[in-house]
Amino acid sequence: xxxxxxxxxxxxxxxxxxxxxxxxxxxxxxxxxxxxxxxxxxxxxxxxxxxxxxxxxxxxxxxxxxxxxxxxxxxxxxxxxxxxxxxxxxxxxxxxxxxxxxxxxxxxxxxxxxxxxxxxxxxxxxxxxxxxxxxxxxxxxxxxxxxxxxxxxxxxxxxxxxxxxx
Numbered sequence: 001x002x003x004x005x006x007x008x009x010x011x012x013x014x015x016x017x018x019x020x021x022x023x024x025x026x027x028x029x030x031x032x033x034x035x036x037x038x039x040x041x042x043x044x045x046x047x048x049x050x051x052x053x054x055x056x057x058x059x060x061x062x063x064x065x066x067x068x069x070x071x072x073x074x075x076x077x078x079x080x081x082x083x084x085x086x087x088x089x090x091x092x093x094x095x096x097x098x099x100x101x102x103x104x105x106x107x108x109x110x111x112x113x114x115x116x117x118x119x120x121x122x123x124x125x126x127x128x129x130x131x132x133x134x135x136x137x138x139x140x141x142x143x144x145x146x147x148x149x150x151x152x153x154x155x156x157x158x159x160x161x162x163x164x165x166x
Contacts, residue, residue: 038092056084056114
């Protein structure tokens, strides 16, 4: 019996290790134009309206309106899990518009958020006293990253040989 149990354990161990390698959320990126960033859209807005984007960043503020919620974001490049890389140079600011109510106690300043959506328009906002153009994205899919995501990547990788991380 112990031989069968040992063999069974050896077969189950790789499955358990694979289960530990679960990636982040999945987004529908089939229509996403990855060449667009908030800065590019601001500069060439007439070509960007109606395009699908996958952007992420740090929440700068959340405002509830009568029928929707507007979130001001500072965009960053995304990693392989589509999590914002806040340790890199920012890509510009944008507004995220979500129909309905998003609780500002949950969508708080400093949290990481990734969104897929459609570019609706460009709005003018202020950063201090300076006016700035903001692309407005109508949210299709949202992922609010855990509060501890601002730390280092907690993933653990087991393997033999050479590996590359992006």
